[in-house]
Amino acid sequence: MEKQAMCDCEVIHSDVVDKVKRGLCDKEEYIELASLFKLFGDGTRVQILHALEQHEMCVCDIASLLGLTKSAVSHQLKALKLANLVKFRREAQTVYYSLADSHVQKILDIGFEHLRE
DSSP states (O other), X not given: OOOXXXXXXXXXXXXXXXXHHHHOXXXXXXXXXXXXXXXXXXXXXXXXXXXXXXXXXXXXXXXXXXXXXXXXXXXXXXXXXXXXXXXXXXXXXEEEEEESSHHHHHHHHHHHHHHHO
16 A cells, blocks of 8 residues: 655745635535535435436335335435425425435536546
């Protein structure tokens, strides 16, 4: 295994540090982004998102597709909805879920692209 190179310079490159510092976000934004990415840390949630990327679906359809209980799917959808990753619409007694916006689709697409390289 290759050892990672350590920086052994004695001089801090203050121009670089200052420039990068100006481009950083508030710590709160990093915490929020980390929380968002945690939702992608569950395979079932990612599978649900990938299914919804292809077509809007109701809980029963998702449960059937993934071999899960409706309760398990509802639980995951609640988390995804709270994070604004999915949206829903009601048609009579049925609730249909879909991706909240094109950003969610891009995150999935880029993730799969990265894995397949």
